[in-house]
Amino acid sequence: xxxxxxxxxxxxxxxxxxxxxxxxxxxxxxxxxxxxxxxxxxxxxxxxxxxxxxxxxxxxxxxxxxxxxxxxxxxxxxxxxxxxxxxxxxxxxxxxxxxxxxxxxxxxxxxxxxxxxxxxxxxxxxxxxxxxxxxxxxxxxxxxxxxxxxxxxxxxxxxxxxxxxxxxxxxxxxxxxxxxxxxxxxxxxxxxxxxxxxxxxxxxxxxxxxxxxxxxxxxxxxxxxxxxxxxxxxxxxxxxxxxxxxxxxxxxxxxxxxxxxxxxxxxxxxxxxxxxxxxxxxxxxxx
Ligand code: PDD
Numbered sequence: 638x639x640x641x642x643x644x645x646x647x648x649x650x651x652x653x654x655x656x657x658x659x660x661x662x663x664x665x666x667x668x669x670x671x672x673x674x675x676x677x678x679x680x681x682x683x684x685x686x687x688x689x690x691x692x693x694x695x696x697x698x699x700x701x702x703x704x705x706x707x708x709x710x711x712x713x714x715x716x717x718x719x720x721x722x723x724x725x726x727x728x729x730x731x732x733x734x735x736x737x738x739x740x741x742x743x744x745x746x747x748x749x750x751x752x753x754x755x756x757x758x759x760x761x762x763x764x765x766x767x768x769x770x771x772x773x774x775x776x777x778x779x780x781x782x783x784x785x786x787x788x789x790x791x792x793x794x795x796x797x798x799x800x801x802x803x804x805x806x807x808x809x810x811x812x813x814x815x816x817x818x819x820x821x822x823x824x825x826x827x828x829x830x831x832x833x834x835x836x837x838x839x840x841x842x843x844x845x846x847x848x849x850x851x852x853x854x855x856x857x858x859x860x861x862x863x864x865x866x867x868x869x870x871x872x873x874x875x876x877x878x879x880x881x882x883x884x885x886x887x888x889x890x891x892x893x894x895x896x897x898x899x900x901x902x903x904x905x906x907x908x909x910x911x912x913x914x915x916x917x918x919x920x921x922x923x924x
Contacts, residue, residue, distance in 0.1 A: 662731030679923030771892035772808030779812035817867035824883035828876035878905030888912035
């Protein structure tokens with residue numbers, strides 16, 4: 638069945654949805670995005686994603702395409718129109734179609750941004766089989782641009798990282814800069830040592846994960862110590878546990894790093910507990 642998608646204020650079947658070849662998202666990767674998960678037909682952490690979208694837009698001097706309430710209504714409409722129970726809403730805003738190719742930003746008065754949204758159904762979002770087994774990761778150099786705090790659609794290097802991981806029989810790659818892990822290709826990275834969660838502090842080196850913020854809050858509420866600081870691959874391999882977080886994976890255990898088993902080589906108790914708490918609390922707060 639064809640999906641109903643959203644393009645600039647209109648809902649239409651996906652096969653009717655088009656964007657110009659001059660759109661700066663297409664020509665220049667001049668756009669930002671958000672991924673909001675849906676559980677039981679409700680949005681998880683919508684306000685967090687909307688706030689980060691506003692920040693990404695502001696950092697790039699792009700206009701907010703529609704107001705917060707309209708954005709929420711569009712998310713809910715798409716979920717309802719597509720009968721999404723568990724899944725996600727993908728949203729992308731670009732600097733629009735100036736009618737030609739030019740490096741300079743177009744005047745936003747004459748070139749409005751492009752806003753598209755679509756849903757993806759993911760029935761196994763909670764009962765994700767890889768959450769039970771955990772994933773293996775490899776490490777690769779972090780060769781992305783230096784403003785990773787802005788959620789841009791420039792995802793070529795992360796895609797290359799996923800391909801390198803796949804070729805190595807792993808589920809993802811951790812990105813390493815100056816001897817320390819920044820994050821995963823599409824998630825934030827954590828280790829656990831002697832009961833303390835260690836994860837890199839927020840800066841322009843990493844995306845400020847919405848799931849990260851929630852998980853660190855739940856960890857503090859559960860009296861689990863958290864240290865926000867960089868860690869190396871050596872330290873991670875010697876940790877008791879490792880895991881990643883994102884809107885699409887929640888808390889996902891990591892059991893092997895560059896071929897070395899982490900802890901027992903199975904999902905650890907801290908990651909499993911945090912995953913359960915995250916899902917339970919997210920379901921309660923979903924809107
Ligand atoms: N990725 N770091 C990077 C580089 C990411 O791309 C993501 C999210 C995260 C986690 O952020 P959050 O918890 O807000 O999802 C961290 C999304 C899911 C994606 O690109 O599909």
